[in-house]
Amino acid sequence: MAAPVSSTSKSPVSSAQVAVNVKGQRTDIHCSVFTDQLYVIVTQFCKLGTLVQVKPETVVDDMEGTTPVLTAKVLFGNDEPLVHVISRRIAASLKPSKPVLLALSLKDTSREAVFPLLPAIQSCVARAQGGNSAQPISEEVLVR
């Protein structure tokens, strides 16, 4: 995926953006890396839309030990279960070590429309974080 990317190394905040076309639906993806959180915009209207904060946490359980979980909190916008599911799914694909602030505005929230975006989001975040190798996305990530 060789989308035009502008990122600056001088600024303390590194960022990258890509745009993809999935079945005729344009989606703009932006990522800014802050030291305390990742800021990811996924938009089909070129606006912020719903802002969701997804925090990685661990649950300590006697039976299974520690289990990583993601908790989503809608800061403003559409506070629907589907928004929580999609934002946690996107955050999970990024395997974040810090909270992710996700701005979502999607016209089509079906599985077929959202899942093809995950590799693009992953590569955009990887570019913003400085690892410019767009890692190949395993089939397992797409299917789960």
Add this chain to the structure above:
Amino acid sequence: MEGNDETNVESIHPLISVHNFEDNILGNQIYFHVIKLSESFHICVGTAAVMKNMAVAMQTKYNKGSASGNALFGDAGDTVSLNMAQKLAQKTGKQVFVSCSVPYDQNLIPLVEKRISDEIKSHPQHF
């Protein structure tokens, strides 16, 4: 459904653009990170790459005087971001998101706001 989703993904030119600039104001090295969206922009201001708060403001047809705004997350008592968002929304007529994390200094904030105004004047295409 055919198995492979990736075949339908085509890369195009992004509409979101980013503008970074820096300035030394009263001995503080302040960075500015502007994310331009459609009819709105998000500006992050600070001395370090952190986003501790966020506020939004926009003009409505009901209050011509000052823009309506609200703090979205972070310390609700810290109104620096909110005030800045309201001023910028009034100035640009756009929806403005501001994340400002500069050390509190009565003299510094007006200068930071002035620096942003100057940048909007000199590079309006980035906002």
